[in-house]
Amino acid sequence: MPDNLAVPAEQIREMGRAALDLVAKYYETLGGRPVLQPTTSDALRAVIDEPAPAGPTPFPELLGTLRDVVDRYSRHNAHPRFFGYVSSPGNPVNTVGSMIAAALNINVTCWRSGPAAAEIELLTIRWFKELLGFPESAAGLLVSGGSMANFAGLAAARSAKFPNVVREGLRGATPRLYTSSEGHFSIRKAAAMLGIGTENVRTVRVDDNLRMDVADLARLVAEDRAAGHLPFCVVASAGTAGTGAIDPIGPIADFARSHDLWFHIDGAYGGIAAIAPSAREPFARLGEADSLSLDPHKWLYLPVGCGCILYRDPATARAAFSENADYTRVVGLENDEAFAFWDYGPELSRPFRALDLWLLLKSVGVTAISEAIEENIACARYLSDLVNASDDFEMLAPVDLSIFCFRYKNFDGDLNAFNERLMFTLQQSGSSYLSNTTVAGKFALRGCVLNYRTTRKDMERLLDDLRSVAALLR
Numbered sequence: 297m298p299d300n301l302a303v304p305a306e307q308i309r310e311m312g313r314a315a316l317d318l319v320a321k322y323y324e325t326l327g328g329r330p331v332l333q334p335t336t337s338d339a340l341r342a343v344i345d346e347p348a349p350a351g352p353t354p355f356p357e358l359l360g361t362l363r364d365v366v367d368r369y370s371r372h373n374a375h376p377r378f379f380g381y382v383s384s385p386g387n388p389v390n391t392v393g394s395m396i397a398a399a400l401n402i403n404v405t406c407w408r409s410g411p412a413a414a415e416i417e418l419l420t421i422r423w424f425k426e427l428l429g430f431p432e433s434a435a436g437l438l439v440s441g442g443s444m445a446n447f448a449g450l451a452a453a454r455s456a457k458f459p460n461v462v463r464e465g466l467r468g469a470t471p472r473l474y475t476s477s478e479g480h481f482s483i484r485k486a487a488a489m490l491g492i493g494t495e496n497v498r499t500v501r502v503d504d505n506l507r508m509d510v511a512d513l514a515r516l517v518a519e520d521r522a523a524g525h526l527p528f529c530v531v532a533s534a535g536t537a538g539t540g541a542i543d544p545i546g547p548i549a550d551f552a553r554s555h556d557l558w559f560h561i562d563g564a565y566g567g568i569a570a571i572a573p574s575a576r577e578p579f580a581r582l583g584e585a586d587s588l589s590l591d592p593h594k595w596l597y598l599p600v601g602c603g604c605i606l607y608r609d610p611a612t613a614r615a616a617f618s619e620n621a622d623y624t625r626v627v628g629l630e631n632d633e634a635f636a637f638w639d640y641g642p643e644l645s646r647p648f649r650a651l652d653l654w655l656l657l658k659s660v661g662v663t664a665i666s667e668a669i670e671e672n673i674a675c676a677r678y679l680s681d682l683v684n685a686s687d688d689f690e691m692l693a694p695v696d697l698s699i700f701c702f703r704y705k706n707f708d709g710d711l712n713a714f715n716e717r718l719m720f721t722l723q724q725s726g727s728s729y730l731s732n733t734t735v736a737g738k739f740a741l742r743g744c745v746l747n748y749r750t751t752r753k754d755m756e757r758l759l760d761d762l763r764s765v766a767a768l769l770r
């Protein structure tokens with residue numbers, strides 16, 4: 297096995313066979329394992345802590361640690377009953393692809409840095425534009441995730457509405473940005489990083505279904521204009537992280553247009569569901585956004601590390617991000633071959649993220665993805681039906697997409713505290729995994745179906761698991 301950095305070909309094959317064996321076994325045994333193996337920080341440190349190694353460790357020994365420690369003590373986001381947060385399960389095609397991406401090690405800063413990789417990224421962006429109704433003239437790029445996509449979209453919004461901001465800063469202006477009380481915290485973080493200030497992020501009320509109340513948006517914008525502030529952008533959620541609520545995209549688009557506001561849509565969780573029949577109607581006007589965030593590492597089942605931002609007008613992205621220096625000046629290339637991704641987003645060095653997108657979409661096709669998303673939505677609705685038909689659970693929010701929020705109700709006492717204990721004990725049990733949110737002041741058991749392995753049987757099992765845990769706790 298290797299004892300220096302340049303490993304001979306036969307040893308590479310040997311390492312690869314052993315690693316792929318581990319990978320295949322992982323996928324083969326996943327469904328029968330606990331979602332989570334409880335441990336502690338002390339216990340893990342006792343196994344892995346050591347001084348920085350001065351010399352080599354044989355590869356089989358390293359694989360052993362990956363199997364016995366990392367694999368064993370990780371939460372398995374690909375498990376069919378892992379319903380926490382908004383987590384993609386990843387997929388085997390991309391697992392294998394990541395090995396190739398690491399071997400090629402392309403740094404996709406611009407076209408000349410990796411002509412084929414750049415063209416593949418531009419192609420995948422064209423696919424998104426086509427699938428989501430964006431104009432052909434729009435632009436976009438892949439970023440690290442939804443938070444970075446929201447940052448990039450709001451940077452474009454800021455320089456579109458304050459053309460001198462990149463050079464001069466905001467010079468005491470108070471730009472106002474609007475999102476609902478259910479908007480993701482990455483919007484506030486972006487506002488902080490862009491010098492807009494979180495105090496200038498106005499919280500729009502939501503209706504009983506937790507969707508943005510457009511009348512309240514109108515009230516806040518009018519109030520701010522009258523006070524001399526500068527409303528410049530509204531952010532709608534195409535599926536909130538808390539309950540999956542879809543803001544009324546069409547009415548917000550109309551309002552933004554008639555009030556000269558940039559219209560950004562945070563579609564990190566739900567945007568890609570527009571390709572599934574059930575979500576087509578509420579997402580019919582996604583393509584009217586000035587910028588749209590997507591997260592292929594959520595509902596396109598990609599492994600962590602791939603978000604996407606689309607800009608209706610490429611010039612707005614360039615106004616926010618374009619930079620040049622002697623050490624990056626393009627020499628001898630023109631037009632498409634002079635294209636630089638750094639003109640469209642915050643990063644310079646970028647991994648070959650489009651490989652995952654291209655590999656998965658080409659290998660299974662959009663129809664299979666659309667069907668998997670549709671089945672995820674159906675599973676969430678099925679859970680909601682089971683809850684509504686039960687006498688021990690109650691739903692706390694409607695199911696707009698694949699997130700479901702509910703609670704156990706057969707307990708005389710503090711239901712919030714009981715459900716909190718119920719969730720934690722369920723997580724430790726290892727059979728199913730939910731996370732939490734608060735709906736109208738009530739602690740909610742929150743699940744999100746985002747896994748092509750999850751079936752209706754898993755939804756039934758989830759309620760059975762909760763009942764078993766509740767019986768122990770009561």
Ligand SMILES: Cc1ncc(COP(=O)(O)O)c(C=O)c1O
Binds near residue numbers: 382443536562591603
């Ligand atoms: C609606 C929404 N926006 C933004 C984000 C942030 O995305 P990321 O975790 O990829 O940065 C999330 C994450 O769950 C989300 O659900």
